[in-house]
Amino acid sequence: MSNRLSRMIKPSDGKSVMLACDHGYFMGPTHNLENPRKTIEPIIPYADTLSVTRGVLRSSVDPKWDTPILLRVSGGASVLNDDLSNEEITTSMKDAARLNVAAVAISIFVGTAHEKQSLVNLSKLVDEGEDYGIPVMAITAVGKELEKRDAKYLALATRLGAEIGAKVVKTYYCENFSKVANGCPVPVVVAGGPKLKTEADIFNLVYNALDEGAIGVDMGRNIWQNEHPVAVIKAIRAIVHENATVKEAQQVFEDNKKSIKAELEN
Numbered sequence: 001m002s003n004r005l006s007r008m009i010k011p012s013d014g015k016s017v018m019l020a021c022d023h024g025y026f027m028g029p030t031h032n033l034e035n036p037r038k039t040i041e042p043i044i045p046y047a048d049t050l051s052v053t054r055g056v057l058r059s060s061v062d063p064k065w066d067t068p069i070l071l072r073v074s075g076g077a078s079v080l081n082d083d084l085s086n087e088e089i090t091t092s093m094k095d096a097a098r099l100n101v102a103a104v105a106i107s108i109f110v111g112t113a114h115e116k117q118s119l120v121n122l123s124k125l126v127d128e129g130e131d132y133g134i135p136v137m138a139i140t141a142v143g144k145e146l147e148k149r150d151a152k153y154l155a156l157a158t159r160l161g162a163e164i165g166a167k168v169v170k171t172y173y174c175e176n177f178s179k180v181a182n183g184c185p186v187p188v189v190v191a192g193g194p195k196l197k198t199e200a201d202i203f204n205l206v207y208n209a210l211d212e213g214a215i216g217v218d219m220g221r222n223i224w225q226n227e228h229p230v231a232v233i234k235a236i237r238a239i240v241h242e243n244a245t246v247k248e249a250q251q252v253f254e255d256n257k258k259s260i261k262a263e264l265e266n
């Protein structure tokens with residue numbers, strides 16, 4: 001278990017830049033993730049962990065790549081349904097072990113009609129993970145209700161995930177985020193959510209989340225829906241692993257944007 005966790009969260013600084021590409025399990029071929037391999041291949045060298053479903057892992061991830069895998073194992077609803085909370089466990093722990101993943105991830109939907117179901121699903125997964133030595137990440141999902149993302153709600157949902165046995169919790173950044181991170185006895189990472197307006201917005205989110213107690217990010221759309229995904233992830237890495245400020249991250253972004261453009265033109 002510890003060995004798997006330290007593959008995802010770097011023991012040198014206790015931080016992690018996770019690349020989330022698991023959206024297709026309920027969104028289908030969402031913008032810029034239509035062809036998962038094409039999206040993932042250029043960015044994966046800069047990710048500490050890759051989050052995918054088993055379908056994308058099998059079809060689109062080269063087994064020779066050595067980036068640890070965070071396997072999404074919950075699902076059962078699609079964007080066509082207003083209520084996204086009716087999820088079950090969709091991949092067995094036995095298959096997760098066979099796929100040699102570093103951890104598995106499951107959504108919990110606190111305060112919804114399927115609150116109990118999702119929390120019991122998490123508890124079952126944690127029990128099975130203990131048998132195989134596979135850590136579980138709980139994701140405090142909000143479905144389409146993005147306005148739910150405030151400190152009071154996220155602190156509650158995050159803590160519930162940890163209490164049931166998640167080894168890491170993924171949640172959203174929000175105002176007073178330290179209330180969320182401080183109330184959670186296991187490491188917390190933040191998702192990015194829908195695409196933000198500017199790169200500075202992304203770097204501010206990452207900087208503030210780390211400053212207020214997150215150990216990293218598990219971010220998707222704000223990386224691969226950007227016109228310069230490699231430059232964005234490199235700038236995020238600078239904040240997470242090198243304590244860069246927002247200004248310094250913006251510089252890393254601009255420098256990489258230029259050098260990648262020059263490489264392409266040559």
Ligand code: 5RP
Binds near residue numbers: 051192194220
């Ligand atoms: C999809 C997820 C995503 O992994 C999570 O939301 C992170 O991606 P993004 O930064 O695009 O929000 O859990 O259900």
